[in-house]
Amino acid sequence: MSITGPGTKLSGREFDVATVRADFPILSRKINDHPLVYLDNAATTQKPRQVIDAISNYYEQTNSNVHRGVHTLSIEATDAYEVARAKVAKFINAPRPETVIWTRNTSESLNLVAATWADKNVGEGDNIVITAMEHHSNIVPWQQLAARKHAELRYLAAGKDGLLDMANIESTIDSRTKIVSATHISNVLGTVNPVAELANRAHEVGAVILIDAAQSVPHMAVDVQAIDADFLCFSAHKMLGPTGIGVLYGKYDLLDEMPPFMFGGDMILEVTYEDAKWNELPYKFEAGTPNIADAIATGVAVDYLTDLEMDNVWEHEQQLTAYALDRLTALNGITIFGPEDPALRGGVISFVHDKIHPHDLGTALDQQGIAIRTGHHCAMPLIRSYDVVAAARASFYVYNTKTEIDALVSGINDTERYFVR
Amino acid sequence: MMGNTSGSGSLGELDDLYEAIILDHYRNPRNTDPVDSPDIDLEVNNPFCGDEFQIQMKVENDAVTAVGITGRGCAISQASASLLAELVEGKKSGEVRASVSSFRRLLQGEELSEEERDVLGDIEALGGVRKFPIRIKCALLSWVGLDDALKEHLAK
Numbered sequence: 123m124s125i126t127g128p129g130t131k132l133s134g135r136e137f138d139v140a141t142v143r144a145d146f147p148i149l150s151r152k153i154n155d156h157p158l159v160y161l162d163n164a165a166t167t168q169k170p171r172q173v174i175d176a177i178s179n180y181y182e183q184t185n186s187n188v189h190r191g192v193h194t195l196s197i198e199a200t201d202a203y204e205v206a207r208a209k210v211a212k213f214i215n216a217p218r219p220e221t222v223i224w225t226r227n228t229s230e231s232l233n234l235v236a237a238t239w240a241d242k243n244v245g246e247g248d249n250i251v252i253t254a255m256e257h258h259s260n261i262v263p264w265q266q267l268a269a270r271k272h273a274e275l276r277y278l279a280a281g282k283d284g285l286l287d288m289a290n291i292e293s294t295i296d297s298r299t300k301i302v303s304a305t306h307i308s309n310v311l312g313t314v315n316p317v318a319e320l321a322n323r324a325h326e327v328g329a330v331i332l333i334d335a336a337q338s339v340p341h342m343a344v345d346v347q348a349i350d351a352d353f354l355c356f357s358a359h360k361m362l363g364p365t366g367i368g369v370l371y372g373k374y375d376l377l378d379e380m381p382p383f384m385f386g387g388d389m390i391l392e393v394t395y396e397d398a399k400w401n402e403l404p405y406k407f408e409a410g411t412p413n414i415a416d417a418i419a420t421g422v423a424v425d426y427l428t429d430l431e432m433d434n435v436w437e438h439e440q441q442l443t444a445y446a447l448d449r450l451t452a453l454n455g456i457t458i459f460g461p462e463d464p465a466l467r468g469g470v471i472s473f474v475h476d477k478i479h480p481h482d483l484g485t486a487l488d489q490q491g492i493a494i495r496t497g498h499h500c501a502m503p504l505i506r507s508y509d510v511v512a513a514a515r516a517s518f519y520v521y522n523t524k525t526e527i528d529a530l531v532s533g534i535n536d537t538e539r540y541f542v543r
Numbered sequence: 544m545m546g547n548t549s550g551s552g553s554l555g556e557l558d559d560l561y562e563a564i565i566l567d568h569y570r571n572p573r574n575t576d577p578v579d580s581p582d583i584d585l586e587v588n589n590p591f592c593g594d595e596f597q598i599q600m601k602v603e604n605d606a607v608t609a610v611g612i613t614g615r616g617c618a619i620s621q622a623s624a625s626l627l628a629e630l631v632e633g634k635k636s637g638e639v640r641a642s643v644s645s646f647r648r649l650l651q652g653e654e655l656s657e658e659e660r661d662v663l664g665d666i667e668a669l670g671g672v673r674k675f676p677i678r679i680k681c682a683l684l685s686w687v688g689l690d691d692a693l694k695e696h697l698a699k
């Protein structure tokens with residue numbers, strides 16, 4: 123098979139898919155005797171050699187605990203850990219590195235805000251606004267908080283076109299709204315939401331805005347200051363980095379006033395037998411020995427993406443998405459969810475086939491080496507609102523090619539012949 | 544081009560999972576008519592994949608005299624539900640429960656006796672699911688639901 127895309131010339135420089143692919147060892151694996159076609163990037167992405175090496179190098183050369191030792195290894199580990207934080211800060215244009223908190227993943231970041239800022243600031247009769255297209259991770263913490271505080275959980279509706287119903291934004295986000303928490307890009311519909319507009323409305327009523335950027339930061343240039351995000355979170359594993367590490371960005375003053383999330387070592391300044399004083403940012407939120415190796419490797423993933431240039435990454439995925447939408451729309455029996463216009467969406471395409479259950483499709487495609495996601499995509503209420511119980515989803519990243527989309531389409535055709543005959 | 548050879552029956556080991564009898568039951572499920580005033584009426588579902596079935600049975604003199612299973616799901620869960628419906632019709636409750644136990648053992652990869660295999664008949668085709676462990680739940684969905692409901696009914 124040919125692995126190069128059609129030599130796409132992108133904004134600044136040449137974005138060469140073949141060169142990118144060569145960095146990903148797993149892409150040379152065969153699955154069921156076929157070359158792996160990995161189209162499950164919204165779930166997690168593959169890792170380039172550079173990131174994999176960063177992890178083993180750390181354990182081979184630098185391993186030590188951070189912020190505690192005066193010996194060389196501890197100083198080097200601390201340094202690398204903080205350099206990685208600074209890289210992430212720069213990547214999202216955070217004003218200062220201390221506003222970047224390491225967590226385990228997006229889910230933990232969301233829970234952190236719900237358990238600290240929101241726990242302190244949301245009271246009886248207040249409301250929390252989320253959208254109808256959230257991941258369970260951005261629904262359940264708010265359901266729990268609303269129940270605990272006797273607050274109201276409101277949903278900004280989404281239309282059948284996959285777009286948020288912005289006409290209702292003023293009545294939904296009102297003077298009793300304390301926090302708006304919205305996904306930047308839907309992991310089901312691919313919709314790119316107008317988060318700056320949401321932020322603007324939230325600020326108008328004195329609320330804060332939290333942006334679930336799990337599906338945006340990996341794929342597009344995100345500038346937390348341009349959006350005026352109060353909080354923003356994402357997971358390294360969805361952006362070429364390792365599992366087990368994620369980020370919470372927050373405005374300095376907000377973070378500074380928030381109570382800690384977990385208690386223990388590293389997050390304190392001074393402990394007496396009676397009491398403790400919290401450490402400064404970001405350490406107040408990083409209790410215990412952190413995930414040092416994976417933080418450092420996340421810095422390397424950020425380097426990798428920075429080197430590709432995020433505008434190129436976005437453009438590459440836009441081209442793949444437009445091509446995939448074209449080819450999938452041409453098939454019989456396929457219904458695609460989300461915006462029809464590729465310019466309004468990221469590289470995530472969920473669809474159903476009228477005669478093949480997503481799980482049968484997923485199993486059949488897997489026999490051809492093609493990995494897609496099937497099921498409810500951790501967005502049960504949204505999936506149900508489309509009158510289906512499960513969907514298939516193909517999602518793209520830097521190493522995917524049009525040839526792979528052709529493989530998906532021919533795989534669907536073969537599966538249809540097999541089941542429908 | 545990447546990908547596979549064309550035509551059905553060429554998708555790797557897919558035939559091990561979807562034997563002809565399974566595809567047949569998937570396309571033409573048996574016993575889908577609702578049962579009048581059923582003694583057992585339950586819904587089973589698997590939220591992971593959204594499969595859901597309604598199982599209705601009439602149990603008279605310790606025998607299943609009518610059964611209806613409707614719902615939606617993947618080919619495996621639908622075929623399995625259809626084969627189950629066909630199996631239990633007219634059986635004594637003890638026989639049904641024994642068959643469910645044989646079926647579970649089949650999916651766990653255990654050796655079945657000649658007698659058990661005779662009782663299951665076509666259903667043995669579902670044994671291919673063993674190669675696709677993630678799909679075992681699909682095959683068991685209606686069976687487990689029916690067995691639990693029957694057990695509860697008998698205890699009344």
Ligand SMILES: Cc1ncc(COP(=O)(O)O)c(C=O)c1O
Nearest residue numbers: 227228229257259309334336357
């Ligand atoms: C939009 C969105 N939010 C949150 C999450 C949760 O991310 P994680 O599982 O890394 O916590 C995901 C990933 O599945 C996602 O796509």
